[in-house]
Structures are given as C-alpha cells and as structure tokens.
Amino acid sequence: MAQVLEFKLPDLGEGLTEAEVVRWLVSVGDVVAVDQPVVEVETAKAMVEVPCPYAGVVTARFGEEGTELPVGAPLLTVAVGASPDAVHEGAAKSTESEGSGNVLVGYGTGAAPARRRRVRAGLTGAPGSTAGAAAAPSPSPQAAPASRDGAPEFAQAPVSGHVAAPAPAAPPAEGPVPVISPLVRRLAREHGLNLRELTGSGPDGLILRADVEYAIRAGAVEQAPGATPAPKAPAGPTAASVPSGEGTRIPLRGVRGAVADKLSRSRREIPEVTVWVDADATELMHARTAMNASGGPKISLLALFARICTAALTRYPELNSTVDTAAREIVQLDRVHLGFAAQTERGLVVPVVKDAHAKGAEALTAEFARLTEVAREGRLTPAELTGGTFTLNNYGVFGVDGSTPIINHPEAAMLGIGRIVAKPWVHQGELAVRQVVQLSLTFDHRVCDGGTAGGFLRYVADCVEQPAVLLRTV
Template sequence: MSTGTAKEQLFRLPDLGEGLTEAEIIGWTVSVGDTVEIDQVVVEVETAKAAVEVPVPFAGTVLHLHGKAGDSVDVGAPLISVGPSADAGAAAAEQYREEEQGGSGNVLIGYGTGHAGTPRRRRRIRHSSPTGSQQAAPAPTQSDSAPPDAAVRLRDSGTQGAPRVLSPLVRKLARDHGIDIAQVTPSGPSAVILRKDIEQSIARSGPPAVPAGSADNSARQETTPGALQADGVERIPLRGLRRAIAEKLTRSRTEIPDATTWVDADATNLLRVKKVLQAAAPDQPLGLLALLARICVSGLQRFPELNSSVDTAQNEIVRYSAVHLGFAAQTPRGLMVPVVRDAHRMTTAQLGAELARLTALARTGSLPPEVLTGGTFTLNNYGVFGVDGSTPIINHPEAAILGIGRIVDKPWVLQGELAVRKVTQLSFTFDHRVCDGGVAGGFLRYVADCVEHPETLIVDL
C-alpha cells in the first residue's frame, strides 16, 4: 500500500492477514537518509500472532519514519516515506529535519519525527570513495545518546563491505545482555548475526556489568518500560503478543464453561517405545511429543465431539473432520501455540518432523502468522517445566486441551505387585457445551490406555 507525489512515496502498513487490524513497531532497520531497495525489509512489527518483517515495495531514500518502537500502527496508516533518489532524498530529508526540529537539524533516528521527545542522534561515519567523494555509511557502534532501538548495521571486511543486518529481536537480546555486536562472529548467510550467535556470546561472557552511576545506566532506567517507580511499583505495558495472550485467555475464561478431569498413567512402556523408535530411526525427531500427538489424533477420531468449537452467534456446535493439532510452545516472546495442519493425515514420523520444524521457528521468532491460527485441539506438555499437574485454559475457540505432566518414578501396583514405574498425570479440560463427562472421560481414559499400552495404537494406523 503506497501513495505519494513524484517527489515522495508513502508506504502504509499493509494488511498482514488473519483479520489483524494493527501492529506494534518493534524496531526499524533503516533511518532517515538511508537508501533502500525494492523489497528490502525496513521495519519489524509485532502483531497479535507473530513478529513480522515488513519490506518496502519501492526504492529510494528514506525521508520519514512514521512511528517509533513501541508505537501501535493501524493497517493502512502511514509507515515510511521514501524519495525517488539519493540526492532528492537527502534534500527532502534535510527539509524534514529543519521543519520538525525547528531548524536544528537533529533527527530522531529510528523514531517518527512527528512524535514529541528529546532529540537524540546516532553518529554516522563517512568513508571516502575511490573518486574522492564522500559516502555515508552507518557506524559500527552507537553513541551513548543513541536510542536503544536504533537500527544497527555493521560493515564486515570479510564480505567486502556487505552489511550485517540484525533482526531487532536479536539486537535487543544483545543490548539487554551487554553484548558488543561488533565482537560477535556471524554464522548466518551473508555474514548475518543470528540469535544463536548472541546466545553463544552471552554464555561465554556471563552477566553484563554496567557501572551503577554511568550515564548510560541512568538513561536506561529512565526510558525502559516497566522500570521501578519511586513508590516501588513496576508497571509493565500489555503489548503485542503478551496483550494477545491476555485477551484470548480472558475470553476463554469468560465464554467457555470448562471442566477438568485428570488421571495418572504408567508411561514406562511409552518411554520404552520412544527409545526403540529413536534407535531405529536416529535421523528422525521421534520424541515423546510426537507420540503424544499421535495418541491425541487417534483419540479425536474416536471422540469427534471434542474436535469442535461453539459458534455463539449462530448458537451451533461446529464439528471438524480435519484435526489441526496445536501444541503449546514456550518461547522468549511468550507462550505460542503453533498448529500442525491436517495432523490426522500424517504418520508418526511426519508428525515428529513437523513438530520439530515449528518448534524451531517458534524459538527464533520466525513463525508466520497463519501457523498460529486455525487449531481444533491443543496439546500442552507442561511437564517440561517440572510440574506434575495443571488445569490448562482452553485455547479459544477450541473445545478441549490435553495437558501432560512430568514423568517421574513412583510406586505403582503392576499385576498385583508393587513396582517402581514411570508415572505421569494427564489432565483434560473441555468445553461442557460440546459434550458431557462421559465423552470427556472416555477420551481421557483412551489416552491413558495408549500411554500405558502404546501397542494399541496399531489398531488405528
């Protein structure tokens, strides 16, 4: 979506799909005066579903950034203004500086100049070209007064000056842990610094040490959202994914009359089967989650009442023939529920591969928005947090969610004798509008039987 005159092209926040109407700016990868190419990523925004990198549809020089990090932007609202050429862009950019900064020439790097705030500048280094002309290039480090979300580009002599562009999420991770990105060795294509590169640097360096009385430390305390106030109260804005989670869980608790039932199950045989499968196919990610997913799919085919949702507007129960299996994944950005489409059509090996792929994308913040919607049932393995049981909240508008607790050694009566077995607790929360306790109990008992005797799954394969 772009409009503008011959001297200026205005790009508006495009429709990001999935009915999303707004997004929050995470950070800009360009600043006023930079030259951009067609389809170059200029900003990263966070929707209610995921972080999205937004490319600009035309080339030119950046004249204006219509927003700063943390701003909420509606779909169709101005995002970035681009001039037709470097020379014209530079002149127009200078005009923006003079008009919006009272002729001071100060530009809010990475911030919309239409917003009030204290002007802060990032130093730029000019390199001489072979012809003797001056060419602007971003500095490898920022001045102390630079805003924390300003775009960062590094020049890598090993790639003949190609820029190493960091994702705003990766840049924030480095900043929060005091990592000097100039000292980080990139492992991504074209010498791009990836999240794992920063995490490795964090592991080597330990916690950052910032002098208590330094100016930089003082500035961070004043500008960081959620910082302690004078009365000792901390206020943390509900934004982006955190706000989406809060709204969805609140809606679930408000609209769905849920009930929870649970049972202990002997998972000794299930762990044995997992070990055998992993030994037989070491190159395939056949973990515990894949086996539990297979059990859920089989159970939903036996109890289709639970693979449904309630349409309150039409006063109808909507039952689905396809199983789109969501699974809870804890990520640095918060709780996400990626969805495995058409899980009922997959083999156990295919389920394992898809679960591994989506988990990796979730941890790097690379999940596309469409992967986080459309689920019909959710599996939540909260046992990875070391807890035994829970009463999970249904992922609205679904009708049920199965929770798996940790697997621990417990005394268990087996064939009339006391033995030590690998025991887990299964908890099942369901929408009482779609079924009664008989169906819910039947499903949970079937899942428990499959956990205890996984060979019964062969009947449904």
C-alpha cells in the first residue's frame, strides 16, 4: 500500500530563508529515485538543483516557476511504493497527511499556513490577476496545486509591516507568532506592541525587526500632540517591475538583494579607509609573457596578483582578519581564502578560492577560471561563495583606473586593481612610456593603522614593479 510523503524545501545553508522556483525537473505522475534532482531553485547566492530524499511517484507539486518559497514550504508529495497507475489514489491519501513533524519558524507539524507568492515578470498568472494585486492564498500542502485556470494564487509581498492591516499570511489566533529572532520579540514587548497586530514582511509572514521598528515609529507619530497620522508604508513591488508615475520599481531580491544587504551592513559597521598607489607593471607583464612562452598552462594576470597578495598577507596578517564585535576581539586568520569579484548576468558575485596561500600561479589560474565559468552559469554553491578572508577586486577590466570599494563584510580588507595602461613614467632617471596600474587598498581601521596598510600596499607595489621580490618568499 502506497504511503504519501511530503518533501519540503530544505535548509539551503548560510542563513538562506527562501528560494525561487526556476524550473521543475519532474511532473505529476513521474517516477523519481532517491536523491534525484526534482526542481531547480535560485537563492540569493546561487542556482541549485534540489534532490528528493524519497523514491516513488510524484503526486503533487507546489509552486509555479517564478514562485518564491520559504524554507520549510512544501515542494512536492511522493507516493512511496506506488506505481504510476496509483497516482490518483496516492494524491487522495496525501490529503489525509498530518504533516512531516518538522518544526521550523512559523510552522507546526500540521498543515502549513497560507503563504504569499510572487511571480516573475513575463509569467502569466491566473485570469484577471495583475502584478501587485492581492489574491487568494495558495492551497495547503496536502492539496494538489491550483492550475493557472483556477483562482489567482499570487499575492503581493509588502515591503514592511504595519499596524492593523490585513495580510495574506496572518499569524494564527493561537500558538506562537513567527518572529525572526528573540531580540525582535523583546523589542516589541518593551514598546508594548502586540505582535499579532503586525504584518510581517519576511517569508510566509515572518515578522522582521524592520516591521517592529516601523510600528514603533508609527505609534510615536500618532501619539504626538497635534500630529497627523503617519503615512502607511508603500505596498512593496512584486517580482515584476512596477511602473508608476515616478519611475520603475525593481525589487531588491536574489543576488542583487543579497549584495545590497551585505554592502549596507559593511558600510554601517566597518570604519573603512582607502589608500592607493601607482605602480609600474611593465616588468610584471614581461614576466608573465616569459612564463606563458615557456610552455604549459597559461598564467593569468589575476593569478599573479593573487600570488603577490598571499605573500603580502603573510607579512601583514592584520589584514587577513575579522572583527568579533560581540567579544570585542580581532581574530587573525591563519589561512587565506581569497575572494574575487566576478560580474555575471545575475549580478556581482564573489567566489572564494580556498587556501589560496598554498597554491601556485598555475593552480590559482585554473581555480579562477573554474569558478568564473561556474559563476556565469549561475551554479556556484554556497560553500564556493562564503568563507572568504580577503578579496581581490579587478575593476580594471571595466576600463577604469581607480576605485574606493566597500569591504566584503566580515573581511577586513580588499585590494583593488585598476587597468594597466601605457603612461609616461620616470624609469631609471629618464622619461619613458611604461605600463602603469593604480592599486587601492580599502581596510578596516579597527584591525590596523595606516602604517600597516601602507606597508602592505607598498610591498604589493614593489612585487608588481620587481617580480623578483617574490622569490624571497617562494
């Protein structure tokens, strides 16, 4: 007798709380094997294929392509031990399921609450529905998904919560209210806010700190003598761009949203300083030409800068560190995991070369090439996007000379490389045309002072101008 099991969107790691369904790899009625990929989803970090832990017949799928689902939401149901002819019977039995027993924030062991969904621009919704229009909640995990011929199932996700407003995913009358952290719950309690009266802007109605802070500000304005009621927060855009009289709204989500959050946090927390220097890269270019003329794999210029960087970090370990703000400690790291900025169609990503200090120029070239190709395909794993201790930013590929980049939090420094261009330069006491590059170092002033940062950058410049300097550390 077939048993219908429900497979939920698993925890994808690294603090990811939601993913967008990009492409279904199976259909209702298909037979799946254990660990067979069933759906391709896009997180804020990468595109990943999600394998199913069950073997059997797919009886239901949840979420159209373009739908954003929170971690813990049902993906599909599988009739274990059933044949394709038993699909309908298995689907009927799935309606009697009492849940998987998984306990996540905002979920119990029974049916998951109705959730808000968003759809990409260009996807056709149900008849009569438009981008940004509120719609009926999606079906429960035990029911087969509604077809596009049925009632509208995509609802608008608000930007921030507000008091006493209807929500597609309101918390139940009993049981815990889904809150992102105990700190947010305490903040609400200290200001006398009833969490059940707030609308969460997180996945599946999860109440975020921004929601509570907005409610506090709104309440303060309403209580001020003679104050007019605070305007409600504007309704947030759907996944599609929302044209208005003032322009086009583009949601900060996916990779772009993750980058925005990380850069904003870096600018808030890190007192950064940038120093720069021009260097004569002529000899480095000659050295690379000689290496590539000797046979074997070609050496990339980025790999040579990476090799110089790891040597400099050995001399100045303060810049290969992070700040533990809770413990008020600087943590100097003994391994260099080198991130490098890569521009892709999905936006800026920073793949990480693990243990870069232990790799030579050939190995670094190969790893940069591999990670760049995977990044362009959108298939970097969370492990390949996290754990960096220092970042290289080669903005010279865009034809610019200099930059003051924002540090890749929680790292302590970033080296920027401008374009290498022919310029007049005094060489050996005479004016000559040389290949010049501008190098910039942005560093966290908490981990070191200008002397250390200047020493690091000067050493990098010396290696660029005289590659033989590196032989002392090889």
